[in-house]
Amino acid sequence: MRKLGWTALAVVLLGACTQEAAEDAAGNGVADSGATTDAAGAEAPATQTVSTPDTVRGAEDSGEHGAEGAVHPPLDPYPSTYEPYASGATLITGATILTGAGERIDNGSVLLEGGKISAIGAAGAVDAPAGANTIDAAGKWVTPGVIDIHSHLGDYPSPSTASTSDGNEATAPNTAEVWTEHSVWPQDAGFTRALAGGITSMQVLPGSANLFGGRSVILKNVPSRTVQEMKFPGAPYGLKMACGENPKRVYGDKGGPSTRMGNFSHYRTAWIEASDYKKQWDDYWKAYAKWAEKDNAKDDAEDEGAEDAPEAPSRNLKLETLAGVLRGDIRVNMHCYRADEMVQVMDMGKEFGYKVSTFHHAIEAYKVADYLAENGVCAAMWADWWGFKLEAYDAVNENAALVDAQANSCAIIHSDSATGIQRLNQEAAKAMAAGWRIGLEIAPEDAITWITANPAKAMGVLDQTGTLEVGKMADVVIWNRNPFSVYAKAEQVFIDGAMMYDRSDPKRSPRMDFEIGQQDNQHTGGAGQ
Amino acid sequence: MNAMINKPIFAAIFSVFALSAAGNATAQSTTAIMNGEVHTAAGAVIKNGDVIIRDGVIVQVGADLIAPTGARVIDASGKVVTPGIFAPLSSIGLEEISLDEEANDAGPKRGDGFPLGAALDAVDAYRRTSTLIAINRAGGVTRALMAPDPGDSLFGGQGAVIDMSGGVNSVTKPRAAQIAMMGSGGASRAGGTRMGAWALMREYLDEARSYAANPNTYIRRNREERFALSDLKALGAVVSGGQPLIVYINGEADIRNLIRLKTEYNLRVIIAGGSEAWRVAKPLAAADIAVILDPMANLPSQFEDLGATLKNAARLNAAGVKIAFYNPPGFGAHNLRLLTQQAGNAVAEGLPYEAAIAALTINPAEMFGLDRRLGSIELGKAADIVIWDGDPLEVTTVPQVVFINGVRQNMDNRQAALLSRYRDLSRGALPLAYRGGE
Numbered sequence: 001m002r003k004l005g006w007t008a009l010a011v012v013l014l015g016a017c018t019q020e021a022a023e024d025a026a027g028n029g030v031a032d033s034g035a036t037t038d039a040a041g042a043e044a045p046a047t048q049t050v051s052t053p054d055t056v057r058g059a060e061d062s063g064e065h066g067a068e069g070a071v072h073p074p075l076d077p078y079p080s081t082y083e084p085y086a087s088g089a090t091l092i093t094g095a096t097i098l099t100g101a102g103e104r105i106d107n108g109s110v111l112l113e114g115g116k117i118s119a120i121g122a123a124g125a126v127d128a129p130a131g132a133n134t135i136d137a138a139g140k141w142v143t144p145g146v147i148d149i150h151s152h153l154g155d156y157p158s159p160s161t162a163s164t165s166d167g168n169e170a171t172a173p174n175t176a177e178v179w180t181e182h183s184v185w186p187q188d189a190g191f192t193r194a195l196a197g198g199i200t201s202m203q204v205l206p207g208s209a210n211l212f213g214g215r216s217v218i219l220k221n222v223p224s225r226t227v228q229e230m231k232f233p234g235a236p237y238g239l240k241m242a243c244g245e246n247p248k249r250v251y252g253d254k255g256g257p258s259t260r261m262g263n264f265s266h267y268r269t270a271w272i273e274a275s276d277y278k279k280q281w282d283d284y285w286k287a288y289a290k291w292a293e294k295d296n297a298k299d300d301a302e303d304e305g306a307e308d309a310p311e312a313p314s315r316n317l318k319l320e321t322l323a324g325v326l327r328g329d330i331r332v333n334m335h336c337y338r339a340d341e342m343v344q345v346m347d348m349g350k351e352f353g354y355k356v357s358t359f360h361h362a363i364e365a366y367k368v369a370d371y372l373a374e375n376g377v378c379a380a381m382w383a384d385w386w387g388f389k390l391e392a393y394d395a396v397n398e399n400a401a402l403v404d405a406q407a408n409s410c411a412i413i414h415s416d417s418a419t420g421i422q423r424l425n426q427e428a429a430k431a432m433a434a435g436w437r438i439g440l441e442i443a444p445e446d447a448i449t450w451i452t453a454n455p456a457k458a459m460g461v462l463d464q465t466g467t468l469e470v471g472k473m474a475d476v477v478i479w480n481r482n483p484f485s486v487y488a489k490a491e492q493v494f495i496d497g498a499m500m501y502d503r504s505d506p507k508r509s510p511r512m513d514f515e516i517g518q519q520d521n522q523h524t525g526g527a528g529q
Numbered sequence: 530m531n532a533m534i535n536k537p538i539f540a541a542i543f544s545v546f547a548l549s550a551a552g553n554a555t556a557q558s559t560t561a562i563m564n565g566e567v568h569t570a571a572g573a574v575i576k577n578g579d580v581i582i583r584d585g586v587i588v589q590v591g592a593d594l595i596a597p598t599g600a601r602v603i604d605a606s607g608k609v610v611t612p613g614i615f616a617p618l619s620s621i622g623l624e625e626i627s628l629d630e631e632a633n634d635a636g637p638k639r640g641d642g643f644p645l646g647a648a649l650d651a652v653d654a655y656r657r658t659s660t661l662i663a664i665n666r667a668g669g670v671t672r673a674l675m676a677p678d679p680g681d682s683l684f685g686g687q688g689a690v691i692d693m694s695g696g697v698n699s700v701t702k703p704r705a706a707q708i709a710m711m712g713s714g715g716a717s718r719a720g721g722t723r724m725g726a727w728a729l730m731r732e733y734l735d736e737a738r739s740y741a742a743n744p745n746t747y748i749r750r751n752r753e754e755r756f757a758l759s760d761l762k763a764l765g766a767v768v769s770g771g772q773p774l775i776v777y778i779n780g781e782a783d784i785r786n787l788i789r790l791k792t793e794y795n796l797r798v799i800i801a802g803g804s805e806a807w808r809v810a811k812p813l814a815a816a817d818i819a820v821i822l823d824p825m826a827n828l829p830s831q832f833e834d835l836g837a838t839l840k841n842a843a844r845l846n847a848a849g850v851k852i853a854f855y856n857p858p859g860f861g862a863h864n865l866r867l868l869t870q871q872a873g874n875a876v877a878e879g880l881p882y883e884a885a886i887a888a889l890t891i892n893p894a895e896m897f898g899l900d901r902r903l904g905s906i907e908l909g910k911a912a913d914i915v916i917w918d919g920d921p922l923e924v925t926t927v928p929q930v931v932f933i934n935g936v937r938q939n940m941d942n943r944q945a946a947l948l949s950r951y952r953d954l955s956r957g958a959l960p961l962a963y964r965g966g967e
Contacts, residue, residue, distance in 0.1 A: 158828040189829055245628075370954050386944075387661065387863035389628040396948045419825050426870065426924045433925035438952065486873030486924045518835050520808065529827045529838050 070288040071312035073320055075329070078181060080231035082220055084496030089113045091128035092478060095137035100144035100452040100467035104445040110142060112474035115497035120468050135492070141482055143448050144468050145200025145475030145495065148421045149333070149380050149455035150360050150414035154204055154219075154227070155180055157188030158418065159514070168207025169214060173251045174270055176239065177317035178214035180206050184227045189512045190418040195221050195501045196509075196527035197422035198477040198490035201232060203459050205360075206240045208335040209250040211257070211266050213240035215321055216333060218459055222495055223510040236460040238357070239325055241267070243336035243345060244391050264344070271352040274322030280313040281323070331357040331460055337391035339367035346375050358458045360414060363395045366402040369409065378410035378458040379403045382420075383430040400428075400450060401435025401442060412458060413450045424451045429484035444484055473497075489528075503528055559583045560935065561596035565605030565916060568883065570612050570891040571905035580610060582912040585935030590906055603930060605916050611886060612905050613671025613693075613913030613933065614868055617821050617853040617893035618775060618801055621662065621862035622655045622675040622691055635862075636678030636685070647733070647767075648759035649686025651675045652703045657695050661862055663942035666693040668866020669921065669928040671913040672701060672903060674893070678858070679710035679777070683718050683729055687763060688775075690897050692913070694933045705897045707767050711787070712778040712802070713831050727786055732756075734794050737764035773797040773896060775821070777858070779804040780833030788816045799896055801855065803845075804830075804837035810848035819851035819896050824875035826857065842888070843879035852884075853892045873922030885922060911935070 090112040097108035099120065109126035111119040119126045128134055155167035166183035169175040184204055194202070199221050206213035216238035219230040244260060252258035257266050287310040294307070324330035332349070336342050336359045349356050358378040359365065363386065365372060365379035372379055381403070386395030396402075404411035413428045415421040432447040456466025465473045474497035477483075477490050492508075493501040502508035509526035560582040567578030569590065581589035581597060596602045620635035627633055634654035655675060665673075676688030685708035690701040710718060715726030733756065740747045740761040748758070766772035776787055779802045788809070791798045800806060803820040806813060813820065824842040829835045845852050854871045856864055872885040880888075894904025902911050912935035919926040931938040950965035957964070 158830050159832060159834075160830050193827060366948075367951050367954075384864060384867070385860075387626060388861055390626050390632075393626060394947055396944045396951075398948055402952070418828055422825075422827075423874070426874075429924045430870075433927075436925075437927070438948070484925065486870055486922055487877045489877065515829060515835070521835060 073315050080233045081228045084115045085498035087497035089129050089132035091132045091134045092137050093123050095140045095142040097142045098445045098448040112497040117468050117470050117472050117474050141479040143477050144452040146198040146424050146451050147455040148202040148415050150416045151202040151204050153190040154184030154188045157185045158190055168209045170209035174212045175210050175214050176212035176321045180204050181217035181227050186224050187512045192510045192527040194421045200475040200495045208242035208246045211247045238331045238333045241334040243341045274319050277319035278323040278326050325354050333358050335360045337361050337363040339364035343371050363392045366399045369403045369406045373406035373409045378412055380412040380414040383427040397434035400431035401440050410454050411450050412454045425483040559597050559600040561600040561602045562605050565608045565610035567610040568886045569906040570887050571907045582935045587910050587912050609917040611915050612890040613915050614669045614889050615893035616673035616865040618674050618855040619862040621673050624862050627861040636680035644757050646682030647684035647763040649677050651689045660943040662693050662695045665865040667940045667942050669915040670865045671933045676708050684709050692933050706773045706775050708775050710777045712783045737761045737768045741765040770795050773799050775799045775801050777801045781805040781808045784809045804834040807841045807844040810845050814849035821853045821855045823857040824871050839878040842875035846884045851892050852888050869922050
């Protein structure tokens with residue numbers, strides 16, 4: 001984003017908006033990955049069955065779209081092929097541990113075994129199995145892997161050229177049909193830099209030019225040949241939406257919307273269509289179940305009296321995603337700066353029966369922190385960015401601290417930046433210290449949740465990562481000191497128990513294809529470049 | 530005080546405001562900052578150091594000084610004292626909202642045929658009441674180069690050094706530097722190639738020389754219309770070698786070209802960007818070319834940035850290149866207060882601490898020929914001084930007291946006002962709009 005020049009300035013600023021993407025919602029969970037493997041029906045009539053019968057998670061979630069043998073649009077046709085890398089048992093001992101679950105353990109130990117956190121506690125209380133690799137982390141700090149809920153790595157990659165600018169399908173105000181994963185370039189060098197900043201998982205979003213920008217994808221930050229190899233197993237999808245200035249600026253002279261009321265009319269119209277679409281499928285599944293009950297589906301059914309199976313509705317990618325939100329399977333991540341708009345959006349969710357997971361950028365969240373807490377909606381914020389556009393004018397450095405101060409709050413620090421993602425710990429530190437200065441008591445063990453547990457919760461993966469609790473993925477960072485310092489560095493980063501980055505070992509530092517073999521680059525390179 | 534705001538913290542905030550106002554009223558007096566950890570940017574750190582300010586000027590620096598009778602005494606024990614932060618390149622004063630054309634005078638667009646570039650003078654658009662000034666002042670920034678963006682032009686125009694008091698007479702040095710865009714940005718303004726950018730740059734400098742040598746002759750002869758006389762006139766200050774030319778540039782090849790250009794035309798040049806400057810560190814030091822950089826730039830954002838690294842600042846400094854920090858283009862001028870964080874990150878990557886302090890203070894003053902008056906805590910210099918509640922490069926630290934020209938500054942700003950209004954969201958006797966700003 002830097003230097004492009006001053007045409008670029010506009011692009012960049014639009015980027016701070018375009019790239020800021022939005023957010024997804026709160027669904028209940030698609031997260032139960034076990035349910036996704038049920039075939040929709042090897043035995044179903046060929047004419048009725050969509051060819052990829054992978055994920056019928058919905059079938060178990062709700063009987064209404066579970067009719068066996070019926071057509072089920074695939075929920076996850078580009079499934080994760082992520083596999084953790086090999087790891088032996090690792091005991092990290094003697095560190096100051098921030099668990100991400102609100103606890104601090106001085107002189108603590110954590111044991112990583114089989115890719116999971118297998119034990120955590122006071123240094124003397126955690127025994128390592130024979131052969132475990134023991135890391136003396138005295139004087140160091142240990143936290144869960146850092147999670148960025150708002151990234152454009154891979155869809156606005158480095159190098160930033162027209163050829164690689166794949167972050168925003170800004171061709172229509174509603175592009176709910178696009179999926180970010182189809183834009184993500186796994187060779188983005190930004191992934192490596194983020195790793196050196198302790199990032200172990202992230203949500204990559206489409207840009208915010210559109211009212212509905214498309215689906216997000218949640219990744220584990222493990223360099224891979226394909227995006228499928230990076231996809232976080234079992235993570236729900238998100239939907240990116242955007243409030244305010246961006247959509248009306250981009251589409252105001254392209255048929256609209258050109259006003260904020262236009263924005264809302266487009267959202268609501270789309271939700272009405274999505275409700276109808278959802279009902280069509282629900283009705284179809286009910287009818288199919290009823291038809292199947294009558295034994296019509298049996299091969300030996302008599303010709304006379306047998307009815308044809310109900311015909312499945314036509315698929316519509318755009319409405320499929322929106323209906324996924326209405327079913328609670330897809331989480332709404334909404335780019336929204338202004339307080340008044342956030343509250344209107346929450347009402348819109350009630351109008352159509354969905355919940356916003358997270359408002360992204362949320363510059364004015366502090367003005368409606370009470371509303372956000374009451375509605376259980378997260379706010380993802382910067383520590384101190386402001387003023388690049390009018391809806392970012394009312395920023396205060398205390399924003400995250402004030403959101404956090406509410407009971408049942410969910411404050412998140414996000415980056416929206418290939419630079420910022422490298423030091424979310426510093427951003428959280430600034431936000432924490434701003435809270436101190438107005439008398440809020442925010443300990444490091446609290447502030448760490450803004451970049452670990454809270455984004456994990458908002459993204460629907462808290463059951464798997466985001467804290468150092470036994471049984472969770474061993475996504476762990478060892479810092480050379482208190483991470484809430486400008487001088488702190490991630491020394492070692494473990495993802496599912498495997499050491500994917502070691503600052504002191506060039507062999508444990510990934511380099512993307514784009515960067516290798518470039519003349520005279522030997523003095524740079526690697527994740528910690 | 531508003532009855533709804535009854536928490537002690539608000540009492541504290543308001544009392545600070547009251548003090549600040551008083552400070553303004555007693556500008557022409559003596560202040561003694563006692564027992565701080567003083568980083569002078571001009572030699573060794575003075576533990577338990579004292580700084581005496583009289584009539585806006587630093588009159589004594591040392592340890593174990595005695596506060597003059599009648600002086601306002603500030604106990605800085607446990608605090609860190611530094612020169613004020615000098616932001617060497619930004620559009621502060623020209624820009625309120627980056628994306629709102631009406632509120633952004635930083636970058637001229639030429640798409641509608643606007644013909645000028647170098648002639649533009651930042652002072653003409655300076656808005657001293659911009660909220661950015663007070664907000665960044667509260668972050669410890671006391672001086673800044675207020676510079677045009679190049680917009681769509683090869684030359685952006687002339688920047689001015691301002692002080693951050695927001696006062697009517699806050700222009701420290703008008704026409705302190707000219708701005709140019711080269712590298713990939715320059716190419717896009719010159720037929721799509723770097724060849725075009727350098728050819729156009731040389732044409733401008735040649736024409737400016739011709740004009741400067743004999744304006745009357747130049748005006749009478751046939752000439753190309755694309756060179757506006759006012760641009761050439763402005764560039765006279767550059768070709769005379771007096772006014773520094775700040776060139777946005779990143780790649781090694783362009784940087785080597787710039788060194789040649791400097792020699793060929795006998796210019797004073799400063800690099801802005803310089804992501805690959807570390808590859809050319811020794812030649813840059815030999816050519817006395819300073820680099821204004823973003824020490825966090827470590828991505829191959831363009832092909833010209835393949836060598837971008839967090840080590841850039843440390844390597845340049847080690848080679849003897851003067852460095853300073855800036856918020857890269859695209860981040861507007863809103864967060865000059867984060868230059869200290871950038872410096873801290875440079876230190877984390879090997880830049881010596883005092884070199885980082887110098888990069889924030891005396892180095893920018895030198896770049897604009899103001900180091901005799903500004904940039905360090907030394908006798909006779911203008912008292913631009915910040916007292917921090919800890920390590921100024923640390924992300925959890927903020928200024929407590931800011932002096933500009935010896936005047937204690939008001940730390941109030943629009944963000945503080947918003948905070949006080951919304952700190953307590955409970956419904957009161959009247960709407961929130963009645964709270965704060967009285």
